[in-house]
Amino acid sequence: MRLLHTENLSFEEFTNTNLPRYAILSHTWGRDEATFEDLSHPSWNTKEGNGFEKIRRSCRLAQEDRIDYIWIDTCCIDKTSSTELTEAINSMFRWYSASEVCYAYLSDWSPGAEFTELSKCRWFRRGWTLQELIAPRDVRFYDHDWHFRATKLQNASMINSITRIDMDVLRSPKAIATASVANRMSWAADRQTTREEDVAYCLLGVFDVHMPMMYGEGKRAAFVRLQEEIIKQTNDLTLFAWQATPASEPGRLASELCGILAHSPADFSKANDIEPSYDKKFNPEFSMTNKGLRISMPLKLSQEGRSTMMLNCYRKTCPDQQIGIHLEKHGPDLFARIRPHELADKAPRGMDRPSPVYISKEIYSVSRHAFRLQMPLTSRVKRTATYPEDLWDKGHQLHFTDGRETFVGYHHFYVLNGRNQLDVQRTRSFIGCPRVPDHTGQDEFVVVFGITRSERTWARIADRSSNPHVFEAIEKRDMVRLFEEGPRLQETKISLCRYTRGDMVYWESFSIQYRPKQGSLKHHIDIKCEPRCRRRPERIPAVVGAAGVGVVALYTYVATLGLASLCEYLVTI
Known part of the structure; x- marks a missing residue:
């Protein structure tokens, strides 16, 4: 000295x-x-x-x-x-x-x-x-x-x-x-330094940590390094009890996902009264890995893949109210923080047993992470294959991309029709005769989706008769060809399972609605299935009451496809 x-x-x-x-x-x-x-x-x-x-x-x-x-x-x-x-x-x-x-x-x-x-x-x-x-x-x-x-x-x-x-x-x-980590951070929330990296360097002694100076790395990188050093020294969960502020990151969206670490001390401006609920030695251990923060905490996932992680802390003004953060799943066992402008004040009911999860340290591109495929429950449509299978989260209907800059994936579906024995027996019980399909071949379709080299996301639907080259690429596992041809597909709606009964023609109409979500890790693909019918032109009766075929057709339609679709049928005739 x-x-x-x-x-x-x-x-x-x-x-x-x-x-x-x-x-x-x-x-x-x-x-x-x-x-x-x-x-x-x-x-x-x-x-x-x-x-x-x-x-x-x-x-x-x-x-x-x-x-x-x-x-x-x-x-x-x-x-x-x-x-x-x-x-x-x-x-x-x-x-x-x-x-x-x-x-x-x-x-x-x-x-x-x-x-x-x-x-x-x-x-x-x-x-x-x-x-x-x-x-x-x-x-x-x-x-x-x-x-x-x-x-x-x-x-x-x-x-x-x-x-x-x-x-x-x-x-x-x-x-x-x-003093809690969040409390100490709040003391620096409104302070400025001449060199931007000093926002982090001036706090080394406050947290009793040491790290090399790297002027030129920028404020955010320096502050992230500071938090990583703090994690090595303490398991105080209040480090994560920050709230994003416009001052710390202009333009940050309220709905945007972000990493587990704060961007600057300004994110702790509202953390001055946050205290641990009990001695931090009873908190779980956690560490920063090259995949993110590894921690074992009880989480309760919603159907959308969202959850709340409680931080075992409270505000002095509300000692009975625990504080947590909102998380969203964006990879296998991988989460990110969502709604960083707010803290959770209520734990979800029925928390799962603690299990190791990873929470991303940084989120760089919110357009590359997951496609959510939503489809109404139906016994007639079966998902038979997915690709890449290891990135498909069936429980939450999420297909992750593993952060890849370019990506292609697909889901293959098979539609059960009159040839299915269960369907035949069901039909016989109602009208005494089985359905007779108009054609042979597979009643199948695929939903293809991905990310182009220009980072544009896309989703299409295709059937075998209209797009045999797509099915050929899938069957040959030629993902390069599927990646190139997928975005060129035009279809967002197809018709399958055409069959007749009496003077009626029936089929299933499948369509997709693709909704890219700005500021979110998930892009929604809504798959809709609608039953359709019409009369065969060559058998339309000259007088409505002249034949009983129309009555039989109506009865058959209601029995097989339901009363809800009858209105649509009546409009068509």
């Missing part, structure tokens, strides 16, 4: 084992700060400027307190050395904690201003000054003219109202270990 001697104004270096008593300065940086290089010049003490004057004043205060050394961040770190800068940033909280006294110089606090003006000072809005307020036992505030105004302990209540830092922490820095 490099310290400045307050009397001869020269630098001296010490190890952690032989540190002398020292004071420390906390301030907001200006344009003309004096650097390590500046103070390395022998005649620096004769130079003018706010930066040099700030150093001289600080040394004078330390001398008055009979302290021989002082540490000042502007000049005691050689910032041309990345190694030294990284070591200093990772050690700074400890250095402030070990100081005899911290002089907090508020350059924009006018000498005649009241204490009520304290909240307007920049010092309370900067990122680095958070740890400089918390870590030292003795913090003394000075105004623009270096007049002593107050101490941290004397004004703990007012500082609490400005910063929302717990009173216990203001009175005793060691109490920070009892």
Whole structure:
């Protein structure tokens, strides 16, 4: 640690084992700060400027307190050395904690201003000054003219109202270990830094973690790394009790899925009163893997693949109300957070037993993850094959794409008709004669869907008679051909199972409605099945009451296809 001697104004270096008593300065940086290089010049003490004057004043205060050394961040770190800068940033909280006294110089606090003006000072809005307020036992505030105004302990209540830092922490820095992760994050929610990565780096000491500095990685990447380091040190689930804010990510949709980690401290602006329900040592262990956050928690999935994960925490204002987050499934055992702007306040009934799941750390493309195939329950249509089979979640009717940039998949269906023995027996019991199909061959169709190279999603329906090349590609497992020809299909509606009874012609009409969902991981494919009929033109009776065939046809239609379809039949005739 490099310290400045307050009397001869020269630098001296010490190890952690032989540190002398020292004071420390906390301030907001200006344009003309004096650097390590500046103070390395022998005649620096004769130079003018706010930066040099700030150093001289600080040394004078330390001398008055009979302290021989002082540490000042502007000049005691050689910032041309990345190694030294990284070591200093990772050690700074400890250095402030070990100081005899911290002089907090508020350059924009006018000498005649009241204490009520304290909240307007920049010092309370900067990122680095958070740890400089918390870590030292003795913090003394000075105004623009270096007049002593107050101490941290004397004004703990007012500082609490400005910063929302717990009173216990203001009175005793060691109490920070009892504050929840979400609570500590909220203290930095409204603070800014000059370099965007410092939003994360300035919090290392607050969470007692260490990591290398990588200026240029960006604010979000740095903050994600910070959270990953916190996960290595604690199993405090309040880390995930954040709520997305427009300030942290402009344009983020309320319905959009996102990763489990927050984008910035601003996401914790509403987390100041969140407390663990019980000692965090009773929380399940969890870890960040290359697939996402791995955790064993009880989840209850809805039919849409959504669930709530409770975080074993509550708000101080509602101690009986547990807090959780909304999740949505977007892969086998893989979830993402949905509705990140809100927290769940009610656990679903009938939670499943805890089982290991993964929650994605990041969601990059919301258009590549899952197709939801919805089809009304019917005993006449059977799903006989899916591809890729390992990505099909039958329970929730979701076909995942495994995050692939391009994708093709299909579902093959077989439609039971009059040739099915069960159907024949059912028909005989009603009218005494079986159905007679008009043609032979398979009554089958496929629903094909995928993602093109231009990231456009699509879905089509095809039968064998109109699109034999599609079935040929499927039977030969030629997925390259299916990927190329699938989007070119035009059909969204087909007719199958044509058969006659008396003077009536019956068939099944199948159609799909494709609904891509903006801001969601799921794209809906609605498959509809509608029974159809018409009279055979060559057998339309000349007079409605002249023959009994029409009556038999009506009776047969109602018996086999139901009364609901009779109205449609009457309209057609």
